[in-house]
Amino acid sequence: MVSFGGIARKIFGSSNDRRVKSKRPRVEAINAMENELRALSDDELRARTAQFRQDIANGADLNDLLIPAFATAREGARRALGMRPFDVQLIGGMVLHSGGIAEMRTGEGKTLVATLPVYLNALTGKGVHVVTVNDYLAKRDSEWMGRIYKFLGLTVGVIVHGMSDEERRAAYACDVTYATNNELGFDYLRDNMKYERAQMVQRGHNYAIVDEVDSILIDEARTPLIISGPLEDRSEMYNTIDAFILQLGPEDYEVDEKQKTAIFTEGGTEKLENLLREAGHLKGESLYDVENVAIVHHVNNALKAHRLFQRDKDYIVRNDEIVIIDEFTGRMMPGRRYSEGLHQSLEAKEHVTIQPENQTLASVTFQNYFRMYEKLAGMTGTASTEAEEFGNIYGLEVTEVPTNKPVARIDEDDEVYRTEEEKYQAIVREIRESHARGQPTLVGTTSIEKSEQLAARLRQDGFKDFEVLNARHHEREASIVAQAGKPGAITIATNMAGRGTDIQLGGNAEMRIAEELGDMPEGPEREAREKAIHDDIAGLKEKAQAAGGLYVLATERHESRRIDNQLRGRSGRQGDPGRSKFFLSLQDDLMRIFGSDRMDGMLQKLGLKEGEAIIHPWINKALEKAQKKVEARNFDIRKNLLKYDDVMNDQRKVVFGQRIELMEGENLSETVAEMRQDVIDDLVTQHIPENAYSEQWDAAGLHQAVIQYLNLDLPIEDWVKEEGIAEDDIRDRITEQANAVAEDRARRFGPEVMAYVERSVVLQTLDHLWREHLVNLEHLRSVVGFRGYGQRDPLNEYKGEGFELFQAMLGNLRQAVTAQLMRVELVREAAEAPPPQAPDTFGHHIDETTGEDAFGNTATAVLDDARTVAPEDRNPQDPQTWGKVGRNEPCPCGSGKKFKHCHGAFV
Template sequence: MAGLGALARKIFGSSKDRKVKALRSKVAAINALEGELKALSDDALRARTRMFQEQVAKGTSLDELLVPAFATVREAARRALGQRHYDVQLIGGMVLNGGQIAEMRTGEGKTLVATAPVYLNALTGKGVHVVTVNDYLAQRDAHWMSKVYNFLGLSVGVIVHGLSDEERRAAYAADITYGTNNEFGFDYLRDNMKYERASMVQRGHHFAIVDEVDSILIDEARTPLIISGPLEDRSEFYNTIDAFIPMLEAGDYELDEKQRNTSFTEAGNEKLEALLREAQLLRSDSLYDVENVSVVHHLQQALKAHKLFQRDRDYIVRGGEVVIIDEFTGRMMPGRRYSEGLHQALEAKEKVRIQPENQTLASITFQNYFRMYEKLAGMTGTASTEADEFMDIYGLEVLEIPTNNPVKRIDDDDEVYRTVDEKFNAIVELIDDCKKRGQPILVGTTSIEKSELLAERLKKHGYRQIDVNDPNAFAPLFDGDDGTAREKIFAVLNARYHEQEAFIIAQAGLPGAVTIATNMAGRGTDIQLGGNAEMRIERELADVPEGEERKAREAKIRAEVEALKQKSLAAGGLYVIGTERHESRRIDNQLRGRSGRQGDPGHSKFFLSLQDDLMRIFGSDRMDSMLQKLGLKDGEAIIHPWINRALAKAQQKVEARNFDIRKNLLKFDNVMNDQRKVVFEQRVELMDGTDIAQTVTDMRYDVIEDLVSRHIPERAYPEQWDTVGLQEEVRKMLALDLPIIDWAKEEGIADEEVKDRLRKAADEVMENKIARYTPEIMSQVKKAILLQTLDNLWREHLANLDHLRSVVGFRGYAQRDPLQEYKTEAFSLFESMLAQLRQVTTSQLMRVELVTQQPEMPRAPTEMHPHHIDPLTGEDEEARPQQQAAGAFSATGVARDPKNPATWGSVGRNEPCPCGSGKKYKHCHGAFV
């Protein structure tokens, strides 16, 4: 049956192929309008936008407008950019408009493809978001494509790091908004920490197109976006917890040094319960009740600090601070701190000053952020291998768009060597060979460290590395009578300096150019054979005014680029070399796809060794011994299609494991996401409500209902009531001094009568406050107290969920499903939070007294830190804009004096040292002593 299916697909094409073919009829309809639109004046073409907007307002669907709108955009792009959409680009645009993923090869013009669906969906006036992987691409694409949108009368905004709220609000108010995934996500989180609707910057989530969709929705989705802020001082709490650990004996806990983990035994649990009860830190009878999840978490961290972490091995105490020691290098790591309360536990153990923990104020995963959009689409060169995940998580179908020209690239089988040393020797030999022929070379590495290793090899072979920050460093790339660089030079890119890297990667198609890049470096920029004329003109003629001289120099650059292109073509096009296989086939395909754009010739080959991570994980030891027996000599490689197939299977296994990790992360986050939506929607309703009196009254009545039911059992006689406890609780909670003990002595009284009297007494207090302070002021006070209380409890709730997540895995040992346990207990914690919200809000409002001035609305926390951990490097991406700032200025904007380290501020470890030595900071003034 499988054979018949394959045969049918060969004859009729797959269902996806048929879907793409079905769009060609609309392409024909768009082409039929081309002559008519060419005849229109600029103003008449622009007027079509207003006509379309009126039709949409009257109920015309976007699908009905697709053909005329796409034809309009194509004509506008021809006039504004000098670029006309190919037929396949129109097909890609239709796929995006349908809320699907368009897989298009590198160099097929994805940036232009997006203009048609963006324009069509912007006609609704609800805003369209175009999402890119970095600030440079967001600004570049917005500037470039705004020529088309502005020509058609639409506005364009761009969201990048460092904008004020006013600038962000203006950018989101535009018809089309470009920005990075991080900025869109953080703005959503920050909006839901505001206290006035007018101060929010986003205006909804209507339609988004995600560029490099595989990078954003797959790779970066492994880690959530987090906004954190410092907690209040809890030194006493950490010290109290710390004091319990020395009281434990060997039988009270278990150590797993291999897994670096600890746990309490049954005897230890009983002992701790007794100690906590005595210290009044236990909120319920059992240590493992959900109310005590935070205490349990900190007890486990304290146990780790005492029993697993050793002073002078894992950390040292210097200057009254606990400083981590790197387990691999043995160096101190000042400024780095363990998370989740572990560093505070070490500080309590060592009796030094305990610094506040950072508390999560808000967080969201990319999966849940992007699923908020009414319509979501994406484009990339590599999505097919992850098609199942896109459909499963996001409901996005991947459709492969045909190339405009046939692909001529030759993909060789992998070469496998025994050792890394042999592999690198073969790579350098191939680079030398290509260099002699004048063939451009792109070498892809999996990490910055591997890039530096290869760079050192090339230096030993007489190559010179250029400085990517020096604009004059590229001059040798354009030198030489034969169109190739005179010198043996190379550039190393590592996805840190996006703007400089975009320029270098654009020129990587020059004859004889050697470029080493990590996977993400320069992504989003085409490698054009002969170089990118537009980028050269922009850079080299930046100071030349419009006029004859500029036109002449532009023409000279274009002629030079064309001549260089012919030399690169004659040498065989771009040669892509992979230094090892990545754990994902998709990343390898991204690297390969940089060669052979728009029908150009090209070549690709991967070099592997049995010492590579992927080969090592999948049993290369046996293969090594077998090859030695077969007599494989040093420097010889195995080349066979079978190896490629075996590697593809190994990669599929790793991809499946990573998919499971992401899916599991999402399952847990979905629990929090349901609660987050309820809280955020409630906040917006509260901010929109002019008077929330009824909400507050309902809360007060619920509190009274709860108080009475706890102290007056159902169908109990008055002599069985806990009137003393009720009277005390009413005094504490409602600030009412009422003779409840005397009420119980009245004949025929029932619990409903008690509730009525309490409600009436509480209502009188609130009415008096309204009469004294005016309804308007009291309405503001109610809103401010309710919002502030909700936020404080929500943050506490997030911390509890984090702690619950860290300990719930142990339930698996008891044959209970950790996810189901997490769902149950998270719901219980949420109910508890809502009950607390009612109690705290009611209690504060019953006690509030105002001075005679307009009350201020509370403000969002001022000290907030966004975080997104790069899943590949483990670095905090959001720390980079400050760390990687231009070397001339400190993070505060003060000019750096090379001779005065006091002016340098915070310097990134890999940033050039501000002293001017030319070394990295970590190898110069930042070297640990």
């Protein structure tokens, strides 16, 4: 029975079809300009950029310029790169310009598509950010596509790991900036820890195009980006707890792989308590007494490390370090760390050197970072399965862009075997057959461990010529992927998402030329060698096509359909033939955790013999349902994270906005005076209750508070004894004395020095209290979930208490700033003092469900102005050359005093 919706789609087309169709007239208009633009000289074509900019200055809308600008960018691409965007690529570019997601199959040229809306939007001069998943792609694309922008008169910058602040500032000032999502988010947080506006590197958030948008805005959105600073060393405690965990048996804990949790049983808790008590680590009677919060944290992490994390699957041990394996890409992530002590627990488990923990200084989720852009767009090969999430969270509509040529790939039904051993036998058999007929084969696995197990089996079975692409060999990944389309090639890969290099049948000519010819100078000999390579690849392509094109053979289903589709999509690019098939067993993780327990028994009853597979479309549907369950759970996790982060984000925007105002403000004297008055009002109200008799006033308490916060020793007890004295009189006298002292200090310091001192004190105090506030919010977040047992909504509780904590922080800010400014004294000329320095910091990218840290790289995160400089490299006359100076070090100016009593006196 055909539904009414199905009939309507047949007659009117789907909403996606209608969106694509509506863009066709513009495509025809762009095509109509092609001959006119081809007739222009390079300089005349370049001059159109200046004309477009003038049109925008005169009030023209970007949408009005889309047709001529896209036509210009297409002609620029043809001349600069020899690549002319297809009509479907123009449609993709329009989707991106309108602030949507363009879903384009692998090999359809997404990198080139982005140049069209980037060129158009860069004409405003406000900057366009193109976001990639790794530094290699950011650098490659900025150089490759940058030739188009430079040809048309635009500037191009790239942000990669290890750049200085000056280099970053220059890159952000360009018309087009390529960068990774981590670098962009981290620069945003670092900017909001700077003490001068001129030190900030970003210049706003105008328009961003996110490549592999599903990877960045979906997979990595569970992981907030965090800046942290080091805490004291607690390595001994990790080793002690690790030894206790080894004494527990399977009956002492329960592991739930589905939810990724491990908890102690009642008996296990009792056994742990006895061990801890004997070692003198337990305070009070119970492990769960409030004094033992830190111990509970340690033992839970140690249990997770031993029971939920596997060596060579979730991490590897290399050079006395635990190196995380990215679950989505199978890459090693050197320098990145699990959060909240979990990485230290793994270090204790594997007996490597334990690195110190860190404290959160600033954080933001990718959802809230990317929602700051005035316009956001994205492109990927697989987004439609997550269309609801893109719409709900980012307001982005997914449009499936048609392929340039019809897809000729054959997607076969899954083959399901009873055991893993039977499955691998079938896989090896299939690889042998495809290799014998000269068909290139890409074998997809879900982990390093499984890719190496399969590689070992192939070697045992006599295979010699094959490549393994996983986290251990990521340095060679681009060249491995580029040549995976040669006839008979066998490539085993952990995951193909975001690799950024197409698998071309016959091999990749550009990569071969770069590898084989290297730095050979231009000339007849090089041209001949290049032609020979192109001819060889053309012949190899014909052979690969005749053998059936690229065969994607997957050894397991991933938790997400999208990852499976990414792997499948590697085959059948640009109308090439291709084939894909998934081989599964009932012992696979997805089948075991989410499949039916009764399936094995059922298959045996049906008479399934050893080595036989069950193949049926119903199996595919059942698996799809299991994957949908996982996707729905992950969506809920991300949605929940965002709800809590939105509470912090409102406060973050207030604090960061306030910091920028403070840095830009010429004079903070009025703000400081208001803070001082608020403190006086609060002190008087606190010690002199409303409508109370003077005998009930706490004069002694007010006297002590005025000394503490205002540094004034006033005869308040004597004032209170005066006949007819009122509360307002006391307030006015304190205010008068405080203002007199502040005005005297301002006269002595001079306006410039006073402005510098006030800004330094307010910013540093605000930063210090904000960090404490973040820790308080983390603690609140970790316990607020238990409020649900009392029939109270944890999110509402978090909002209410989070707001109270924020108000308390602002009150503390007024008191702390006033107390400092009422005590500060001039030691030397402030003009000589270097700007205040932010602490050493580290970047983290923490997964809420696994605790994985995807960006814990110290080298990236150390702030430029917090660098350590050797004493001999410091110029005593130039504080800018001093770098980070310890508080108790001799001052580099040569005065003989400690830094804190000399140039560091205001810090």
